[in-house]
Amino acid sequence: MSGPPLLELEGVSASYGPYRALFDVSLSVGAGSALALVGVNGAGKSTVARVVSGLVPVTSGRIRFDGVDITRRPAYEIARMGLTHVTEGRSVFSSLTVEENLTLSFRQALGRREVPAALERAYGAFPRLGQRRAQSAGTLSGGEQRMLALARVLVVRQKLLVVDELSFGLAPVMVDEVYAALGQVLSAGTSLLIIEQHVDRALHFADAVVVLSKGRVVYDGTVEGAESRLSELVLGRVEQ
Amino acid sequence: MTQFFNYAVPGIPFGCVFALMAVGLVLTYKASGVFNLAFGAQAFVSALAYVSLIEDGWPRWAAGVLAVFVLGPVVGVLLDRLLFRRIRTASPLVKLVPSLGLLVALPQLALIIAGSTPDIPPPALFVNAQRVYLHLGSVPLSGLELSITGSTVLVVAVLVALFRFTPVGLEMRAVVESPRMTELAGVNAGRISAFAWILSSVMAALAGVLLAPLYSQLDPQNFTVLLVWGIAGAVIGRFSSLPLALLGGLFLGVAQQIVAGYLPAGIIATGLRPSLPFVVLLIFLPFTRQRQFDDPLAGCDPPSATVETETLGYRSATTLAGAGEDDVHAVGLWHRRLGLEGPDAWWYRFVRRPTSTLAWVLAALAVLSALTWVPADWLLTMTQGIAFGVIFLSLTVLTGMSGQISLCQATFAGLGGFAAGQLADHFGLPVVIGMVAGGLLAAALGVIVAVPTLRLAGLPLALATLAFALLADNILFPNSWVGNGASGVIVPRPSAGPVNLSASKPFFLLSLAILSVTAGIVKLIGDGTMGRFLAAMRGSELAASSVGIDVYRLRVVVFAISAGLAGVGGALFGSLEGSLSPTDFNYQISTVLLVVVAIVGLGSISGAVVAGLVYTTLQVAVTTLPSRYAGLVAVLFGLATLSYTRHPEGFLDYLGNRTLTFIARNGAMSRLMGRSGTGGRGQPPRNEGAGNPDGDVLVPTPAPGGAT
Structure with a gap:
């Protein structure tokens, strides 16, 4: 982790109406590194992701990405700057076909000319998607939908990829595949912010860890430092 | 065969007219996720501007360009910004009420601004409307018919190409499903949504300008009738396919000509033609897949206002x-x-x-x-308000409690009134008993409406009931044994019996008594087991049936009760006025009724009563203004729907x-x-485990050590 961090949150708070979800969250993702964000349900992990990508407005604090203050930028501008957020749950357009889903992303990121080549690369990486290109994405299985979401971001080079519970509900084999793909992304130079329920999985993968509890950061540091007292940090109790 | 051909060909231009409406509705639905009933009103506004400008001496092309390409987009952008962008994910009722309100309000607003309806017959845009340009077989085709047909084909071709081959078509569909997810792909969703509205508004304006010459005078009613045909066409297109909507419109146009040609003249034949949309809706609505996917990122919104008010x-x-x-x-x-x-x-x-x-x-x-x-005319207004309060109670039960949307409540009210009058006239039945009988008959009609529409909900149900209201207006009410056409039915005031109730004060007391009884029934329903069942059904029919509620039976029952209440209210109103004609309770009144009570408050009995009083009072108040402002009530309620979307619980x-x-x-x-000591600023309260009313709510405790 050398040089200035790619993504930096400074004292960020956010709320849904009157329900406050984040309290003074500060964290940073270094260029070319992977940060794991862990915590129990409702700890505010997804809200961090949403705040970063501009889906949820911050109430106070600042967010910098790639040297630019993006605190109150609209989501589409942040996306165009090279920050991709793969949301939790269904993150593809059910009403569009597989090919239309891919085209929508590729056209925006690469320009219209590059779309056919990008489609070929996506189908090369995920032959299943090629077989189902004319099928509407809502009819895909959960794993296939996750593949589609990954294909959208794997083909286009990003500066930062925010993945929210990408492996949730997948078969172990698929989880391996997902992490292999994330490894590729990382080695290609893209930074990662990974939100995971499979804590050990994420920890093995990441360079650093931030633990959230009830909307606050309770740990920010190395993986090794976190591992020994993980259950205390995450679950908020001291193991006997 | 030749005869068939001769009937069918003149139907094609009509079909294109319907198709233009149907395609516009489908386009708006596809591109914005809202079934925009105000489409007809937008068409009228542009047609009015077009004709008014020509009357002022503008050349036809200039008036046309201004009406279609300037006024149309402006209206579209305004609608998007002020209204439709905010209700994309709202409940069917919250989506429907504003577009109904605008359907009534926009034309009246335009008429107030324009000052008066133009005197000249609307001229055609770029051809001589009357001249016969060519014959198809032995059927002459006029310039107007040719221009409508040609423009429709052109418009549909352009739209299909837009959706198939351009980025914006794909992006519009993506935005309809989830604007946030579209933004994550780097697309400016706000701009796409605005574009969609501009497109559909230009289309509405074009339809208005093209279709205006069909009529000798501009009248918002004509456009509403066209809209109903357009809805039927859109339903054939299953709300989603532009080419199918085009075919649907064409089919309807040809079919209505054939029906009119073959059937003998008479009330059935003249009535059957306008009732075709109803038949089509009933056949096709169950097959419309409303493939509306939930926005997976809806969780980014704060909790909705309805939850808030719970x-x-x-x-x-x-x-x-x-x-x-x-x-x-x-x-x-x-x-x-x-x-x-x-x-x-x-x-x-x-x-x-x-x-x-x-x-x-x-x-x-x-x-x-x-x-x-209180002076006599005020008392009359108050009594009218009470009668309408009873009618509004029918919506409190049906829409407020059970969540069904009905656009034919005025039909039930009308039937109740006519029945009371006819029974008094033919059988000398005392009118108070006639009111009860009218209510029962209306309840029976309610069952007749409920049974074929059992499987419909939300928007499709609203459309089916709207079509039913139109059907009743055309083939039920004109009969001498029902509404007796334009001359109407005499409904006497109750005078028989030991107590004479016909004078205004005793009648006021009678109305009050009837309101109390009906309100009492509604309260009993709401507080009782049935109220719980209805609330369960309103939440989710599926969930309600899973705990053992017979949802279909409940729906029939609640429709019957609601129709009965409306019938009693209609009979009361008729008796107050002394006579009742079908125009007192036509389909437009039905839409106005729903809009008014939704704005005031569907959730309570007092909401219905206040709605009745406000509705009649405003109507009396507006008669004191110059005639130019006759539509002001409609405008007020229409504009109030804008705030309704923020406060669906109602004004009250x-x-x-x-x-x-x-x-x-x-x-x-x-x-x-x-x-x-307690509740000081910045001092978190003790976490008493009062906990999480919602899974996402966080109860912070002082952070354990280790935070950096």
Whole structure:
């Protein structure tokens, strides 16, 4: 982790109406590194992701990405700057076909000319998607939908990829595949912010860890430092 | 065969007219996720501007360009910004009411602005409307018919190409499913949504300008009738396919000509033609797949306003947050600390109970005044208001309690009134008994409506009932044994029996008694087991049936009760007026009824009564204005739908909550001041496990060490 961090949150708070979800969250993702964000349900992990990508407005604090203050930028501008957020749950357009889903992303990121080549690369990486290109994405299985979401971001080079519970509900084999793909992304130079329920999985993968509890950061540091007292940090109790 | 051909060909231009409407509706639905019934009104507004400008001496092309390409987009952008962007994910009722309100309000607003309806017959845009350019077989085709057909084909071709081959078509479909996810792909969703509305508004304007020459004078009603045909065409297109909507419109146009040609003249033949949309809707609606996918990122929104109002205390908690408490924690915690919960809480003792007592005192004063010093015309207005209050109660039960949307309540009211009048006329039945009989007959009609529409809900149900209202207007009410056409039916005031109730004050008391009985029935329903069942059904029909509620039977029953209430109210109104004609309760009144009561408040009996009084009072008030402002009531209610989308609980509840919250805040604040130590700024309250009313709510405790 050398040089200035790619993504930096400074004292960020956010709320849904009157329900406050984040309290003074500060964290940073270094260029070319992977940060794991862990915590129990409702700890505010997804809200961090949403705040970063501009889906949820911050109430106070600042967010910098790639040297630019993006605190109150609209989501589409942040996306165009090279920050991709793969949301939790269904993150593809059910009403569009597989090919239309891919085209929508590729056209925006690469320009219209590059779309056919990008489609070929996506189908090369995920032959299943090629077989189902004319099928509407809502009819895909959960794993296939996750593949589609990954294909959208794997083909286009990003500066930062925010993945929210990408492996949730997948078969172990698929989880391996997902992490292999994330490894590729990382080695290609893209930074990662990974939100995971499979804590050990994420920890093995990441360079650093931030633990959230009830909307606050309770740990920010190395993986090794976190591992020994993980259950205390995450679950908020001291193991006997 | 030749004869068939001769009937069918003149139907094609009609079909294109319907198709233009149908394609416009489908386009808006596809591109914005809203079934925009105001489409007909937008068409009228542009047609009015077009004709008015020509009357002022503008050349036809210039007037056409201005009306279609300037006025159309402006209206579209305004609608998007002010209204439709905010209700994309709202419930069917919240989506429907504003577009109904605008359907009524926009034309009246335009007429007020224009000053008067143009005197000249609307000229065609770029051809000589009357000249026959060519013959197809032996059928002459005029310039107007050719231009409509040509433009329709062109428009559909352009739209299909747009959706198939351009980025914006794909992006529009993506935005309809989830604007946020579209933004994550780097697309400016706001701009796409605005473009979609501009497109569909240009289309509405074009339809208006092209179709205006069909009529010798511009009348909003004509465009509403066209809209109903367009809806039928859109339903054939299953709300989603532009080419199918085109074919559907064409089919309807040809079919109505054939029906008119082959059937012998008479009330059935003339009635069957306008009822075709109803038949089509009934056949095709069950097959429309409303493939509406939920927005997976809906969770980014704060909790919706309807959830908000379920718990009054939520509002006070919100307000307290604004009042300076740094961290608003769990609602339950605040409730208990402020003493807002439980029947013995200060809140109920000092705020809610006195408020409701005050309301009763005011009502009693109003009744006393009515019986003593109030002038006769005011008393008449009050009695009318009560009659409409009874009619509005029917919607309180049907829409407020069970969540069904009906656009044929005026039909039920009309049937009740006609029945009371006819029974008194033919059988000498006392009119009070006639009111009950009218209610029962209307209930029977309610069952007839409910059974074929059992599987419909939300928008499709609303459309089916709208078509039914139109059907009744055309083939039921004109009959001499029902509504007796334009001349109407005499409904006497009750005069038989020992007590003469025909004078205005006794009749007022009778109306009050009927209102009390019907309101009592509604209250019993609401508080009883059936009310719980209806609430369950409103929440989810599937979930309700999973706990053993016979949803279909319940729907038939609630339709019958609601129609019966409307019938009694209609009979009361007829008896008050002395006579009733079909125009008193046509399909447009049905739409107005729903809009009015939704704005005032569907959730309570007082909402219905206030709606009745406000509705009739405003209508009387507007007669004191110059005739130019005749449509002002419609405009007011139409514009009020804009605020309705923010406060779907209705004006009455909103006002009540505002007042109560205001009192609560001041009261609560002073109580907080009185207590020392607790609730100080920045000091988190003890986590009493009052917990999470919602899974996402966070109850912060001091962070354990280790935070950097």
